[in-house]
Amino acid sequence: MLAVHQLYGRQSHAIDSGRAADWAATFTSDGEFRSPSYPEPSTGTAELTAFAERFHAACVESGEALHHVISTVDVAATGPDALTSTAYLQIVGTPRGESSRLLRITTIVDELVRTPGGWRIRRRVVLRDG
Amino acid sequence: MLAVHQLYGRQSHAIDSGRAADWAATFTSDGEFRSPSYPEPSTGTAELTAFAERFHAACVESGEALHHVISTVDVAATGPDALTSTAYLQIVGTPRGESSRLLRITTIVDELVRTPGGWRIRRRVVLRDG
Amino acid sequence: MLAVHQLYGRQSHAIDSGRAADWAATFTSDGEFRSPSYPEPSTGTAELTAFAERFHAACVESGEALHHVISTVDVAATGPDALTSTAYLQIVGTPRGESSRLLRITTIVDELVRTPGGWRIRRRVVLRDG
Structure with a gap:
């Protein structure tokens, strides 16, 4: 289950x-x-890559660095090669030359599967409260 | 000790x-x-359940979703079936339709014991600075 | 790699x-x-100890408690006894009697080595965006 923490760190x-x-x-x-x-x-993969490219291009254009802060991870096995994981994701923004601020907190709900390359996310749903 | 991270995720x-x-x-x-x-x-168990029910009812009534964000966990064994754990707990609030904001940061100090069902908290003391 | 999470918790x-x-x-x-x-x-060790003493003395003098919140850890082995680790570090301040607030978010990039006493940081570089 530590592998999920590691995957999230690498991903952010x-x-x-x-x-x-x-x-x-x-x-x-x-x-x-x-x-x-x-x-x-x-x-x-192609759409996901394009999504991440657009995300980062928008940060560069706006001059605000964004950090995906992951915490409070809860992992449960749903099969020998399948996990579900729920975690909090905070988006923290730092406009150039200004203070950092919390933009939003969301809950991510992931279905993960074991692959030859390690655990991968098959499906992520992001939930917002408030 | 990963079990403590997992317990905290599930708990929040x-x-x-x-x-x-x-x-x-x-x-x-x-x-x-x-x-x-x-x-x-x-x-x-009865008082703890009632506490959590009141906590959530107050959130529903106020219209502000609260998230218990756990991080920075430090676990130490105090015996074969006993641990102490210190972590930071941030309470992040999201009033309906508004931005999220940090309400407070606290330090939790837990005594944990191993039970047939896994690690459980025997005593939690929440500390506030500032 | 859990040892790195534990080291960070203890350190903060x-x-x-x-x-x-x-x-x-x-x-x-x-x-x-x-x-x-x-x-x-x-x-x-002597300079690092003096740094931490000055850091805490400044908090006491200003009346603002600071918390080093660590999250989003990504660890990779670089050798049998060497790791690199990247994580987010948020500094949260709580002026006495006031609300907590995020002061800044940084990225820490660490080189770690295995020692007889466990994993230790040989070099930390703190990066700021924005």
């Missing part, structure tokens, strides 16, 4: 650093990402 | 989702919870 | 509690700490 640093392909590689090749912050889900 | 998602019995079940049946945010300690 | 609670020698002991005896928040790096 990838998207925040603009390494879009590395972010997409934390999903399966048919992986799905659904978030109320975006109008459409992204499905499959 | 339980109280934030209004699953009061699940939250109380992360304590031993004689478990104790003391926090300067509340006038009285809660002791034993 | 040490500096936030004013236990300067315990903080310095999470580095090797020739360990190095570089941060853009401070004009000079600190190198070796």
Whole structure:
């Protein structure tokens, strides 16, 4: 289950650093990402990579660095090669030359599967409260 | 010690989702919870469950979703079946339709014991600075 | 790799509690700490201890408790006895009698080595965005 913490760490640093392909590689090749912050889900490596590229390009354009802060991870086995995981994701923004501020907190609910390359996210649903 | 991270994840998602019995079940049946945010300690499964029910009912009534964000966990063995754990707990609030904001940061100091059902909290003391 | 999470937990609670020698002991005896928040790096146990003492004395003087919140840890082996680790570090401040607030978010990039006493930080570089 430590592998899930590790996957999340790698994933956040990838998207925040603009390494879009590395972010997409934390999903399966048919992986799905659904978030109320975006109008459409992204499905499959090509769409996921394009999503992460757009995300980072928007940060660069706006001049606000964003950090995906992951915490409070709860993992449960749903089969020998399947896990579900629930965690909190805080988006912290730092406009250039200004103070950091919490933009939003969400709950991520992931279905993970074991692959030859390690655990990967088959489906992520992002939930917002409030 | 990963079991403690897991217990904390499960615990936070339980109280934030209004699953009061699940939250109380992360304590031993004689478990104790003391926090300067509340006038009285809660002791034993019935009181702990009632505490979590009141907590969630107050969130629903106020229209502000609360998230218990756990991080920075430091676990030390104090015996073959006993641990102490210190962690940071941030309470993040999201009033309906508004931005999220950090309400407070506290330090939790837990005594944990191994039970047939896994590690459980025998005593939690919440500390506030500032 | 769980050992790195544990090291970070112990380290944050040490500096936030004013236990300067315990903080310095999470580095090797020739360990190095570089941060853009401070004009000079600190190198070796004596300088690291003095750094942590000054940090805590400044908190006491200002009346603002600071918490080093660690999250989103990504660890990779670079050799049998060497790791690199990247994580987010949020500094949360609580002025006496006031609300808590996020002061800044940084990325820490650590080189760790295995020692007889466990994993220790040989070099930490703190990065700031924005």
